[in-house]
Amino acid sequence: DDIVKKRQAIISKIAKVRLEKKLSQTQLAKLTGMHHSNICRIESGHQNISLDTLIRIFDALGKDISIELKDK
Numbered sequence: 308d309d310i311v312k313k314r315q316a317i318i319s320k321i322a323k324v325r326l327e328k329k330l331s332q333t334q335l336a337k338l339t340g341m342h343h344s345n346i347c348r349i350e351s352g353h354q355n356i357s358l359d360t361l362i363r364i365f366d367a368l369g370k371d372i373s374i375e376l377k378d379k
């Protein structure tokens with residue numbers, strides 16, 4: 308399904324950028340004001356993510372969400 312592929316691409320991008328920045332899930336959670344378990348569930352695909360949360364994550368990673376999602 309196209310939606311599943313796009314969702315997985317976004318999740319992969321979050322994890323990739325987090326790792327490039329040498330951040331743990333716990334560190335990203337602190338930067339976003341979220342609990343570590345939320346980041347873990349998001350990256351594993353077990354939690355749907357709201358647009359607000361997605362923006363918060365990309366902001367914490369120092370990425371412009373509109374650019375990051377452009378080719379998805």
